Amino acid sequence: MAADVLHLTGPVLVGPHEEVEQAWVVGGRLTFERPTAAGHDVVRIDGHVLPGLVDAHCHVGLDAHGAVDDDTTRAQAETDRAAGTLLVRDAGSPADTRWIDDAPDLPRIIRAGRHIARTRRYIRNFAHEIEPEQLVTQVRAEAQAGDGWVKLVGDWIDRDTGDLAPCWPADVLQAAMAAAHELGARVTAHCFSEDSLPDLIDAGIDCIEHATGLTDETIEAAAERGVAIVPTLVNIATFPTIADSAEAKFPVYARHMRDLHARRYDTVRAAFEEGVMVFCGTDAGGSLPHGLAAQEVAELHRAGLPRLDALAAATWTAREWLGRPALTEGASADLVVYPADPREDLGVLADPGAVVLRGRRW
Numbered sequence: 370m371a372a373d374v375l376h377l378t379g380p381v382l383v384g385p386h387e388e389v390e391q392a393w394v395v396g397g398r399l400t401f402e403r404p405t406a407a408g409h410d411v412v413r414i415d416g417h418v419l420p421g422l423v424d425a426h427c428h429v430g431l432d433a434h435g436a437v438d439d440d441t442t443r444a445q446a447e448t449d450r451a452a453g454t455l456l457v458r459d460a461g462s463p464a465d466t467r468w469i470d471d472a473p474d475l476p477r478i479i480r481a482g483r484h485i486a487r488t489r490r491y492i493r494n495f496a497h498e499i500e501p502e503q504l505v506t507q508v509r510a511e512a513q514a515g516d517g518w519v520k521l522v523g524d525w526i527d528r529d530t531g532d533l534a535p536c537w538p539a540d541v542l543q544a545a546m547a548a549a550h551e552l553g554a555r556v557t558a559h560c561f562s563e564d565s566l567p568d569l570i571d572a573g574i575d576c577i578e579h580a581t582g583l584t585d586e587t588i589e590a591a592a593e594r595g596v597a598i599v600p601t602l603v604n605i606a607t608f609p610t611i612a613d614s615a616e617a618k619f620p621v622y623a624r625h626m627r628d629l630h631a632r633r634y635d636t637v638r639a640a641f642e643e644g645v646m647v648f649c650g651t652d653a654g655g656s657l658p659h660g661l662a663a664q665e666v667a668e669l670h671r672a673g674l675p676r677l678d679a680l681a682a683a684t685w686t687a688r689e690w691l692g693r694p695a696l697t698e699g700a701s702a703d704l705v706v707y708p709a710d711p712r713e714d715l716g717v718l719a720d721p722g723a724v725v726l727r728g729r730r731w
């Protein structure tokens with residue numbers, strides 16, 4: 370049975386540089402005022418309290434072959450919850466996962482509709498596969514189907530040239546971005562290569578996924594225009610394997626992927642140091658399992674983000690960027706409690722002591 374009141378004995382890490390001693394959960398909501406009414410069943414939870422972790426690039430309802438059934442979808446979402454990931458930006462899914470919004474035990478999802486890719490230029494069964502003249506119409510449809518985000522596949526291997534190549538002409542991107550923004554949606558794009566980035570940034574893209582192809586020029590442009598990146602380093606780790614299996618048929622592509630992989634940490638660090646916003650995303654649900662947010666935070670730190678910034682990329686600033694509350698008075702109690710201070714040791718994130726979602730402990 371759920372307790373009437375949870376007493377979080379703290380410290381409660383309400384911001385990267387701000388903590389309060391203790392807090393309570395009453396009626397599913399966080400409060401910093403001690404409840405006065407007597408007769409409550411109060412349960413104590415000791416430890417360092419963080420906002421529920423954010424996986425800003427995740428796919429719920431998807432595996433390597435396409436959409437999965439509702440039971441598998443639920444198991445994915447439960448794996449995220451157990452790992453403390455309580456807010457997911459779904460970066461494209463062919464499954465209808467709207468039912469999750471009515472499941473109080475599952476993480477909150479911000480959807481980007483279904484991926485929009487060029488015909489036969491993406492993983493089979495994932496995307497709406499279309500040609501450039503259809504892009505604006507499809508972007509409008511996904512902007513209306515999602516929760517404020519649209520996901521494009523910005524580049525992919527071109528089997529004719531045997532290397533990564535941009536998928537969309539610049540003028541079409543300009544029109545598509547304007548259409549999404551008109552509907553109040555932000556746009557992000559899957560980009561591995563260098564060449565797709567200038568046109569996307571110039572067209573007003575809001576975020577770049579993976580972003581392995583950033584150069585000094587595009588880093589400067591992204592910083593200037595407030596374009597965020599979600600590097601998904603736990604996924605970039607698979608590039609050498611992708612390169613090995615492509616080697617025989619596409620040696621140029623294979624070399625390119627190895628090169629992008631080799632400089633992945635330098636790329637992320639350079640972007641961060643230039644002022645580009647960097648967020649935690651795992652790309653779980655394509656080929657990777659769910660529940661990897663702690664590993665991605667560790668990777669961001671390995672790339673060169675200071676510990677507190679790597680942590681913020683999965684908590685306070687990620688929530689602010691996505692327009693969702695963190696640990697504020699009256700907010701839904703979506704939080705994670707750790708036995709030690711994650712600001713001192715990011716390894717602590719891998720093993721939450723308690724997960725509280727909508728005020729209920731899991």
Ligand SMILES: [Zn+2]
Nearest residue numbers: 428460652655
């Ligand atoms: Zn993805």
